[in-house]
Amino acid sequence: MAKTTVVRTAAKSKAVVGAKARAIAKTEPASAKKKAGSTVNPTSPERVAAILDALQKTYPGVVCALNHKNAWELTVATILSAQCTDVRVNLVTPALFKAFPTPKAMAAASLPELEELIRTTGFFRNKAKSIQGAARVVVEEFGGKVPQTMEEILMLPGVARKTGNVVLGSWFNIAVGVVVDTHVMRLSRRLELTKETAPEKVERDLMKILPQDRWIAFSHELIHHGRQVCVARKPRCVDCTLERLCNSSDKTWTSH
């Protein structure tokens, strides 16, 4: 009974905070307040450290959302995740890996077989060619094992730096770069960590200002934040743990 009361009270408080926030937002447009924090260098070590700290506390121990049991499965899942949700990829991969459990098996698969299994992830013809081609390179050039350097992993068809960083970082724990997907791109720009729009340039900017030992976790945290709070349309700033640090013109509510 007591527990129920606490939950209800917490829910009520949140609703009240949200209502207050919306009321303030009506009278104080975010754009009018943007100037308040705009004199601070957005990439200063202190500000970057504060952002990293808030992200780590909000998303402790967060990991890649693509289901996988080994480096090869993660490589395939990441290739399939282009222009597709991780949820959709996770629905498709169990049957795919059951039918073709190893790079050798997938290298021998026909394109129509692969296309049928991955059809719902979109762009399935190109993706089927990529995963079949990647399987063949892994078998023929790397003895059936996913390579562990960016230079080598980029030899796999369908693998660009984003996929390379996902596999090297999430499976091998090798930080050679920062994963820049649509969420990391959008949030890095909103948080003024970069002004760039090309993924390679965004990654280069992030590598300059983030400590290397946070490269892997940072992208996981930002991806979760981008999915749950800092969504593309109408970011939920009133619920955002980075709000005090954010001066984005996209804000829907501001406290400063």
Ligand code: SF4
């Ligand atoms: S305050 Fe709003 S725009 Fe800024 S990071 Fe949070 S959700 Fe995104």
